Each structure stands twice: as C-alpha cells, then as structure tokens.
Amino acid sequence: xxxxxxxxxxxxxxxxxxxxxxxxxxxxxxxxxxxxxxxxxxxxxxxxxxxxxxxxxxxxxxxxxxxxxxxxxxxxxxxxxxxxxxxxxxxxxxxxxxxxxxxxxxxxxxxxxxxxxxxxxxxxxxxxxxxxxxxxxxxxxxxxxxxxxxxxxxxxxxxxxxxxxxxxxxxxxxxxxxxxxxxxxxxxxxxxxxxxxxxxxxxxxxxxxxxxxxxxxxxxxxxxxxxxxxxxxxxxxxxxxxxxxxxxxxxxxxxxxxxxxxxxxxxxxxxxxxxxxxxxxxxxxxxxxxxxxxxxxxxxxxxxxxxxxxxxxxxxxxxxxxxxxxxxxxxxxxxxxxxxxx
Amino acid sequence: xxxxxxxxxxxxxxxxxxxxxxxxxxxxxxxxxxxxxxxxxxxxxxxxxxxxxxxxxxxxxxxxxxxxxxxxxxxxxxxxxxxxxxxxxxxxxxxxxxxxxxxxxxxxxxxxxxxxxxxxxxxxxxxxxxxxxxxxxxxxxxxxxxxxxxxxxxxxxxxxxxxxxxxxxxxxxxxxxxxxxxxxxxxxxxxxxxxxxxxxxxxxxxxxxxxxxxxxxxxxxxxxxxxxxxxxxxxxxxxxxxxxxxxxxxxxxxxxxxxxxxxxxxxxxxxxxxxxxxxxxxxxxxxxxxxxxxxxxxxxxxxxxxxxxxxxxxxxxxxxxxxxxxxxxxxxxxxxxxxxxx
Numbered sequence: 001x002x003x004x005x006x007x008x009x010x011x012x013x014x015x016x017x018x019x020x021x022x023x024x025x026x027x028x029x030x031x032x033x034x035x036x037x038x039x040x041x042x043x044x045x046x047x048x049x050x051x052x053x054x055x056x057x058x059x060x061x062x063x064x065x066x067x068x069x070x071x072x073x074x075x076x077x078x079x080x081x082x083x084x085x086x087x088x089x090x091x092x093x094x095x096x097x098x099x100x101x102x103x104x105x106x107x108x109x110x111x112x113x114x115x116x117x118x119x120x121x122x123x124x125x126x127x128x129x130x131x132x133x134x135x136x137x138x139x140x141x142x143x144x145x146x147x148x149x150x151x152x153x154x155x156x157x158x159x160x161x162x163x164x165x166x167x168x169x170x171x172x173x174x175x176x177x178x179x180x181x182x183x184x185x186x187x188x189x190x191x192x193x194x195x196x197x198x199x200x201x202x203x204x205x206x207x208x209x210x211x212x213x214x215x216x217x218x219x220x221x222x223x224x225x226x227x228x229x230x231x232x233x234x235x236x237x238x239x240x241x242x243x244x245x246x247x248x249x250x251x252x253x254x255x256x257x258x259x260x261x262x263x264x265x266x267x268x269x270x271x272x273x274x275x276x277x278x279x280x281x282x283x284x285x286x287x288x289x290x291x292x293x294x295x296x297x298x299x300x301x302x303x304x305x306x307x308x309x310x311x312x313x314x315x316x317x318x319x320x321x322x323x324x325x326x327x328x329x330x331x332x333x334x335x336x337x338x339x340x341x342x
Numbered sequence: 343x344x345x346x347x348x349x350x351x352x353x354x355x356x357x358x359x360x361x362x363x364x365x366x367x368x369x370x371x372x373x374x375x376x377x378x379x380x381x382x383x384x385x386x387x388x389x390x391x392x393x394x395x396x397x398x399x400x401x402x403x404x405x406x407x408x409x410x411x412x413x414x415x416x417x418x419x420x421x422x423x424x425x426x427x428x429x430x431x432x433x434x435x436x437x438x439x440x441x442x443x444x445x446x447x448x449x450x451x452x453x454x455x456x457x458x459x460x461x462x463x464x465x466x467x468x469x470x471x472x473x474x475x476x477x478x479x480x481x482x483x484x485x486x487x488x489x490x491x492x493x494x495x496x497x498x499x500x501x502x503x504x505x506x507x508x509x510x511x512x513x514x515x516x517x518x519x520x521x522x523x524x525x526x527x528x529x530x531x532x533x534x535x536x537x538x539x540x541x542x543x544x545x546x547x548x549x550x551x552x553x554x555x556x557x558x559x560x561x562x563x564x565x566x567x568x569x570x571x572x573x574x575x576x577x578x579x580x581x582x583x584x585x586x587x588x589x590x591x592x593x594x595x596x597x598x599x600x601x602x603x604x605x606x607x608x609x610x611x612x613x614x615x616x617x618x619x620x621x622x623x624x625x626x627x628x629x630x631x632x633x634x635x636x637x638x639x640x641x642x643x644x645x646x647x648x649x650x651x652x653x654x655x656x657x658x659x660x661x662x663x664x665x666x667x668x669x670x671x672x673x674x675x676x677x678x679x680x681x682x683x684x
Contacts, residue, residue: 066552143595187554200599210408211599212529212554218596223588223614230621231614233595240583240596246565253485253575254560254582255597257542257553272565272573279572 034180037173037332043287043324047177050285054261055184061283065185069260071252071273072178074192074199074216076266076307077289078207079170080159082298084306086166087198090153092122094137102136111136135237139219142232143197150201164334167202171289173330174264178207186262191215191251193244193269197235215255217243244269249276266291271312274321286321288312293327297334376522379515379674385629385666389519392627396603397526403625407527411602413594413615414520416534416541416558418608418649419631420549421512422501424640427648428508429540432495434464436479444478453478477579481561484574485539492543506676509544513631515672516606520549528604533557533593535586535611539577557597559585590615608633613654616663628663630654635669639676 038044053061054068075081084092095105095114105111110129113121122129138146154167162169178188190199190209196216203209218240226232243251249272252260263270263277266289274286290309291300302310316323326333380386395403396410417423426434437447437456447453452471455463464471480488496509504511520530532541532551538558545551560582568574585593591614594602605612605619608631616628632651633642644652658665668675 066546069554189554196596196599204408212411212531212597214599221592221595223591223618231591231617233591233618249565249573249575250563253563254538255554257538257556275573276565276575 035173035176037176037330039329039331041329043322043329046322047180047285047287050262050283051181051184051186054283063261063282067258067261068181068184068186069189069256069258070181070186070262071189071191071215071256071260071264071277072174073265073267073270073273074190074194076291077171077264077270078174078178078190079167080297081307082291082300083160085194086169087194089157089166090150090198091133091137093153093157094149095133098136131237131239134219138195138198139235139237142226142234143221144232146197146235147201150198154202162334164337167206169334170206171330172332172335174289175207175335177264178209181262182208187213189213189215189252189256189260191243191248191263191273193217193242193247195219196243215243215251217241217247246272248273252276261285263287264289265312267307267309268312269307271315274312275315278319278321286316286319287324288316288321289324290326292325293330293333295327297326299327377515377518379518379672381671381673383671385664385671388664389522389627389629392604392625393523393526393528396625405603405624409600409603410523410526410528411531411598411600412523412528412604413531413533413557413598413602413606413619414516415607415609415612415615416532416536418633419513419606419612420516420520420532421509422639423649424633424642425502425648427536428511429536431499431508432492432540433475433479435495435499436491437475440478473579473581476561480537480540481577481579484568484576485563486574488539488577489543492540496544504676506679509548511676512548513672514674514677516631517549517677519606520551523604524550529555531555531557531594531598531602533585533590533605533615535559535584535589537561538585557585557593559583559589586611588614591618594618603627605629606631607654609649609651610654611649613657616654617657620661620663628658628661629666630658630663631666632668634667635672635675637669639668641669 034048035044053059054063056062072078075085079086092114095111099105099111099115102111105115110122110125110133113119154165157166158164159166159169181188188209190203190207190213192199194216196214196218199214199216200211203214204211220236220238220240221233222236224232224234241247241251248270252273259280260277261280261283262285263274264287265274278284278286288309291298291307293299300307301313302308313323376390377386395401396405398404414420417427421428434456437453441447441453441457444453447457452464452467452475455461496507499508500506501508501511523530530551532545532549532555534541536558538556538560541558542553542556545556546553562578562580562582563575564578566574566576583589583593590612594615601622602619603622603625604627605616606629607616620626620628630651633640633649635641642649643655644650655665
C-alpha cells in the first residue's frame with residue numbers, strides 16, 4: 001500500500017523513512033516496528049492507536065487523507081531550544097560576523113554587549129534590543145541572500161554543549177513520528193514562532209517538510225527590480241506576523257485553512273494551538289514534549305525563560321493530552337553522530 | 343502511472359479529472375486527449391510542450407515533482423470577474439441582507455447607495471467606502487460563521503447576466519489545465535487578490551485545490567475563548583495582507599516558499615507574479631488569459647476598471663509569454679449547464 005493510500009504498511013513506512021536521508025538509520029531498524037526510538041509506553045501506544053483509528057477505512061474514527069493535518073511546533077518539539085533559541089544563536093553569531101563593518105556598534109547596545117560577550121547588557125536591552133538585532137541580521141538583504149547566509153551558518157556553527165551542527169540536534173523520535181504520519185497519509189506542517197524563511201532552509205532536508213508546509217513568523221518583504229532588471233524580494237525590518245501563542249491558530253487558519261487533527265508542542269507558546277486543534281469535532285491527538293532529560297538533553301518546564309511549559313502542562317493533565325517524558329519515553333534523543341562528527 | 347509519478351498518462355489524467363466532480367464531463371471526453379476544451383493552437387501546444395519537458399525523466403528540462411509549483415490567479419483567470427469581482431458582489435448582497443438590522447445605514451454612504459441601488463454613490467465613497475463595506479461584511483464574526491455565510495450565498499446568488507451560481511462561472515479549459523498539471527505531478531496553487539477565506543469555501547470542490555494551497559488577501563483574526571469555553575477565531579476589520587500586484591511575489595514567498603515554474607494570470611495585478619516566476623532559472627511557463635470574447639464571456643483589457651490588462655500584455659509580447667485569446671483558443675468557456683440549471 002502506498003503512502004497515498006493512507007495505511008501504515010511496512011513498505012509505506014520504509015519508503016517514507018528512506019525519503020528523508022537523516023532517517024536512514026531508523027529505516028534500517030524498522031524490523032523493530034514503527035517508531036523504533038520510542039519506548040513501549042503510553043505515548044507510543046496513544047500515537048499508534050490514534051493513527052490507526054483515523055486511517056483505517058471503515059473505522060468509526062476514519063478521517064479522509066485530505067483532512068489528516070498534523071501540526072508540529074519546531075523549537076523544543078522537533079529540535080532543541082536550549083540554552084537559547086537556535087535562531088537567536090544565529091542572530092548573535094551574525095552580529096559578530098558583521099561587527100567589523102559596523103564600528104559604531106562598539107558604542108551601541110545591544111551590539112556592544114554581543115561583541116564583548118556581555119549577555120546581561122544584551123538582556124537589559126529588552127524587546128527593543130531584540131528587534132534591533134533582528135533588523136540588523138534578518139533585514140536589508142534579498143530573500144535569496146538570507147537563505148545563503150543561514151545555510152552557511154548551519155554548516156559552520158556548532159552548539160556550545162553538544163558540539164554538533166544545530167540541525168543535527170533534532171529529535172530522532174520526532175523524525176520517526178513525522179515520517180510515520182506521512183506514511184499514513186497525513187500532511188505534516190511545522191507551525192512555529194521561528195522565522196518562516198529561517199526554518200525553510202533546513203526543514204525539507206531535515207524533517208521532510210516542504211517549504212509550503214512551514215508556517216512561521218515573518219517580516220515584510222518588498223518586491224523590487226534588482227540592479228540587473230531582475231526582480232528581487234528585499235527583507236524589511238518591519239514585523240509582519242508573529243506565529244506564537246494565540247498567533248498560532250491564526251497562522252493555521254491563514255496558511256493551512258483547515259483545522260488540524262493532531263498537534264504537538266512543548267511550551268505555553270503552543271497552548272492555543274493545542275486548544276484550537278482539540279476544539280474540532282472528531283478524533284484528536286494532542287501531544288507535549290516534556291523536557292525531563294538533563295543528562296541527554298535538558299530539563300526545564302514551569303520556570304524556564306526559554307520554552308516555559310506551565311499552563312499547557314496543567315491543561316494536558318486535566319484533559320488527558322499526551323505528555324511525552326523525554327527521559328522515560330525516548331530510547332534515543334538525537335540522531336546518531338554523522339561520520340564527520342566522530 | 344499514478345499522479346505522484348509525474349507523467350501524463352491517460353490513466354493519471356482520468357483519475358485526476360474524476361477527483362474533481364465538475365470535471366466529470368471532461369473525463370468522459372478525454373478520449374479527445376488532454377485539454378479537450380482547448381483548440382489546437384499555439385497556447386495548447388506551448389502548455390503540452392512545457393509540461394512534457396519538465397516532467398519527463400531524462401529530459402534536459404526535467405524538474406523534480408516537489409519543485410513543480412504552478413500558481414494561478416483566480417479572478418479573471420479561473421473564474422469570471424465581470425461586471426464586478428464576485429467577492430464584491432457577495433459583499434453588496436450581504437449589505438442588503440444586513441440592512442434591516444442597521445437602520446442607520448439609510449443615512450450613511452456607501453451603505454445608502456447599496457441599499458438604494460445607486461452605484462455612483464457607492465463608487466464615490468472610494469477606497470474608504472470599500473473598506474467600510476468589507477468591515478461590515480467580512481469582520482465581526484467567527485471564521486466558521488463567515489464560511490457558512492459564503493457557502494449559503496454561493497447556493498442562492500446568481501450572476502446578473504448568466505443567471506448561474508457564481509461558482510459555475512469557472513473556465514472549463516482552466517479546470518482541465520489544473521487537473522492536467524496535477525496529473526503530471528505539479529502542485530497547483532491559487533495566488534489571488536481575493537480573500538483567502540472567501541476562496542477556500544469553494545476552491546477544493548470547484549478547482550480541486552485544497553485550502554492549504556490557496557494564497558490570498560487576509561484580515562487579522564483574533565483567537566478568543568467562545569461563550570462555551572471553546573476557542574474561536576474572530577475576523578477583525580484590520581487588513582493584514584493584500585495579495586495583489588507586488589504583493590503576489592511576497593505572498594508566494596511567505597506561503598509557498600519556493601519559486602513557481604508556471605504562472606497564469608490575466609491582469610496587471612498578476613504582472614509581478616509573472617515577472618517573479620520568469621526570473622527563476624530553468625524552464626518557465628508564463629500565461630495570460632486575454633478576455634476577447636464578448637459573446638461567450640466578456641471583452642476587456644487596457645481600459646477596464648476590473649482586471650485591467652495593459653503593462654503585462656506589453657511585456658508578454660516582448661518576452662514571448664503565452665497569451666490565451668479566449669475567443670480563438672477555447673472551444674468552450676464555462677462548464678456545461680448542470681441539470682438543476684436547465
């Protein structure tokens with residue numbers, strides 16, 4: 001049975017996994033059955049049960065493939081987000097790279113603090129400082145130039161704790177889940193507070209999610225005729241849309257136009273997305289990744305400044321949403337090391 | 343060969359056509375070959391040639407299926423747009439329907455003009471008047487309530503000249519083209535100045551284009567907890583994004599994130615979308631529907647207030663874009679009458 005047929009056959013799963021290079025290792029292990037990096041606990045059983053019910057023809061919970069919309073937050077749900085959001089790490093690295101061209105930054109916060117390695121000064125600049133950083137690093141260039149800058153950064157930057165490229169700090173169990181759902185006829189979307197253009201640089205090759213299925217925050221772009229008479233889109237400093245918190249249901253409405261039947265997040269920024277998904281009629285799956293694994297990844301929830309999980313965790317408990325305990329429920333967190341990393 | 347395989351087999355075409363109810367008639371006729379409502383002129387040959395080149399494995403112009411993005415304007419490209427944009431007709435009908443609840447409208451333009459049938463007074467209210475009409479008819483309700491209102495309107499409203507439901511004034515040759523491209527592995531998107539939520543009510547059943555492949559103008563929506571503790575999205579009067587003219591490349595960038603290889607429009611509002619599509623590397627198809635058929639549809643171009651085609655027509659001539667002469671190139675304009683219309 002093919003992917004489009006919407007059942008979870010072995011052949012469909014292998015094909016789905018093979019289509020995403022990073023999943024080759026899970027494909028090789030799929031004699032273990034689906035979701036090999038998930039332990040046989042309640043979350044894995046809930047996922048398999050739900051996916052089976054909605055995709056089996058004749059099931060009372062059957063959902064036509066066109067309506068099998070699954071949405072995933074990115075930061076903290078598909079890849080790590082500590083000690084700072086990876087896109088912020090990109091922006092800080094970019095400020096440092098650009099500093100020689102901006103001698104005036106030596107005197108101006110938050111740039112001075114970034115160049116001098118003074119996080120307190122950067123933090124003190126607050127939201128206004130963050131917008132200045134974003135304007136300096138995410139605007140004033142064409143969309144194509146920005147894509148190249150992000151791609152170069154992903155090749156060279158390394159995470160301070162793990163020493164890996166940031167796009168290798170994705171969660172192996174979630175990669176398997178994405179591929180598993182697609183093999184069952186789901187359309188998988190990313191719905192993230194991160195920048196849509198930033199994520200698209202790696203979303204397809206890393207997650208198997210094509211650019212048109214990435215929903216995120218965005219800045220205004222302006223159509224202009226370039227110097228050689230060829231049109232370009234120039235990224236401007238003006239914020240257009242913030243796809244976070246209550247913005248996520250709005251983003252889903254605008255970009256997808258259909259209510260998801262499955263939503264996975266990890267923080268209060270995903271709370272409204274889960275509520276919006278849960279409020280539809282018919283079968284629903286709501287999931288939260290709970291970061292409980294200080295040894296293999298990070299442990300944080302109600303008190304964290306990055307990825308705080310508090311109200312959504314309460315509601316998950318009250319409503320029976322699936323909470324994935326990273327330490328308990330995942331055999332493996334990140335994909336095995338690439339040869340080049342060893 | 344299936345749709346996903348990306349070739350234009352008879353079986354794939356039949357399956358694609360059968361998936362769109364309104365296309366049943368073209369499926370029945372497909373012994374005539376692809377695009378049966380297109381005469382065997384230069385536009386049809388250019389389409390078949392292009393689609394063949396990009397989808398044939400081993401062709402020097404081969405494009406992988408994921409990159410076969412085709413974008414279509416809606417008003418005047420997929421359905422008619424005269425004597426006024428159909429969404430404006432909806433808004434005017436809606437003002438009339440709401441007027442009994444708004445006695446104050448008897449004294450206020452543009453509402454007074456609409457209720458009294460005085461188009462000059464409405465036109466005199468200009469852009470500010472149009473925004474007032476949109477706010478009164480497209481805001482202050484949930485997204486779901488709006489969808490129901492549009493669906494009801496499509497059932498009951500009739501076009502003043504043709505006496506048909508507006509969603510039966512779609513172009514049969516373009517329906518065939520959409521299905522033909524999908525059968526060849528293309529993803530077909532609508533990229534229209536029209537409201538994204540308005541179009542999604544009929545886009546899937548009429549064009550076979552799912553909601554997540556409809557790009558359009560939008561207003562702000564606000565996430566709220568409804569009276570029964572269930573979340574809703576409320577449509578607000580604030581304009582969020584205008585997907586027209588130079589906004590179309592921005593819309594394509596934000597929603598699709600990949601440059602199309604085929605773009606079809608009919609007016610100067612599509613000019614930048616065609617320029618943006620044309621500026622990519624590799625094979626490209628640029629098409630314009632030229633409304634030359636006063637007898638079967640309408641004839642208008644450079645002087646029209648609705649759907650003006652002037653600068654884009656000049657550039658099409660200079661650059662060899664395909665201009666479809668509706669009168670010359672189409673055997674049939676609209677789908678044959680439904681039984682219920684006879």
